Amino acid sequence: MISADLGKPLHSNLDLSISGLVIERSERILCDNFSCVVKAGEVARIMGENGAGKSTLLKVIAGILQPLEGQIFFSGEDISYHRDMLHRELLYLGHHAGIKAVFSVAENLNWYCPNQTSDAIELALDVVGLAGYSDTPAHQLSAGQQRRIALARLWLTDKKVWLLDEPFTALDVKGVAVLEAKIKQHTDAGGLVILTTHQALDDSLSVKEIKLV
């Protein structure tokens, strides 16, 4: 059973709004007075040059980094200081995938998604092109394959807010299409996705572009 929540209606007031965000990284201002709103059902893509702070912005939203100034609201609640409310609904995939080298592929997924059956995990691995790898130790896989283990979590989670840092890098053309379809399915079901990518996205996704200057 994949994505148990699929048919369920999600609360409609799910949204993430950022106002007056200022981020400083090693003596450099990355976001100056940055504001945006992302609502349920939307895919937001953070646009910007290399080094403009796209990943940093994702980390700040996830609560891994602290902004210098500014506020973040999640469904109307101020989460500028405590992200607990967001974290309950959050799936964040950063630059480092969070895959443990000493675990097998299935063990890695079991750790993150303990409530899934092994069949569901097999299916998810099949989708990301890792069929038959479930008992392989992760350290025997390439960096790209390890990232795809992390991506498999998207098929196993019921979290509503996805923050994805360059999710398409490890995927081939077919994989990109599959992931785009998954993102579309997620937002159609009332989810919310913020991502960064260098790739052009498919037109079927209604992408809201957020410019970082």
Add this chain to the structure above:
Amino acid sequence: MNWIWFHKLGSPKWFFQWANKWSKFAFVIGLVMLVVGIAWGLGFAPADYQQGNSFRIIYIHVPSAILAQSCYLGLGVAGLVSLVWRMKMAPVFIKAVAPLGAVMAVIALISGAIWGKPTWGAWWVWDARLTSVLILFLLYMGVIAIQNSLDDMQLADKAVAVISVVGLINLPIIKYSVEWWNTLHQPATFTITAKPAMPMEMWLPLLLSTLGMYGFIAAIAMWRMQTEVLVREHRSNWVKKEILDNGI
């Protein structure tokens, strides 16, 4: 009680101007008291009937030992303020004061050793209070080391705050454990409740030099903090104006 001054101290700009006014005052008063206290103690106070003139190093040893402890207390409180209220000036205080406290601890250790030679016949005795000053020095070195090792300023600020708070809670335990472990030293020179065991003419210069040392260190700490504030706030307009108006 009015706490506005406390909140104002959290603002770097306000602190900078406040320190401009008070640092010179603290420096002059502190230096005068320190010089008078030490000169009085070294030249005019009566010699100890047991230790003779060698006891006079107390006028350097005790103020620096007290300052070393007070600075660590300050560090701990600032660490707590930094962690709980995220006040901007607290990490600045820790960064500015930790080296001063370490220097005070070193002076206390060296003067203690010099004092120990004629008194105990050895440069170093593992007595409780010398040992706790040594440990205090090591704690300071830990704070300084972590401040300098972490390049990321936010992380470094958090790290020294955490270590200071942990140190503040541990300091009494360490002191108690070391005292329990061994006590050879004479009892504390200053007690708040009891009448001083020293005669007045010995005790007064000690009080003067201790207070003077407080003022002196406070002034240096303020200057160090001002420098750090300028570095950290270098992008803000008031710093640019300050530099343009008054130079560096």
Add this chain to the structure above:
Amino acid sequence: MTYSSFFYSEILAIFRRKQDAVNALVFFLLVITLFPLGVSPSKEFLQPAAGGIIWCAVALAVLMSVEGMFKEDYNDGSLEQLVVSGLYLPVLVLLKLAVHWFAIMLPLLVLTPILSQMLFINWEILWVLILTLILGSPALFLIGTIGAALTVSLRRGAVLMLLIILPFYLPVIIFSTGAIAAAQVGQPYNGQLAILGAISLMTLTLSPIMAAVSIKASVN
């Protein structure tokens, strides 16, 4: 991620990396061997010094094993995942510590009776030594994790961590060796044991929170 899946994964991870626990144990053995070889193998030296020797070795071995506790999690990004997991970070730290404590201290406690014979500790004193280890070692782990969390982002954090954490170990070492020394001369040692327990309890309340603050500051 849930608390139980995290706990299970920690057990699994430590089981997969048995070598780490073995390293700490061998290190412990090595430090103890230094004293008879470096100072004197005589019973007159070793018997009174045994408590101190064992405790110094334990402190160093614990520091060494705790130092790397978050390293791999930091490098592979799973430490970030813990921060955003929505679970209470101090509890996760505590679970991780509990697993590490069992993995390091259990074999060490098994080894202690053998070592105590090598250091001429009497059988009556042995169980005092074991009691101090059980009561005092949690404090070593708990204080150590703060240092580990603070220095996790540094490539060469081990020395720095030693520098900032070792002074905080002094009370534990003093009271543990104090209890053993008191037992050796036939004096009561309950007080020292009680203080050891108190220190461990105090660090139990404080350290996970401080370690969580440090982890949050380190992952960026």
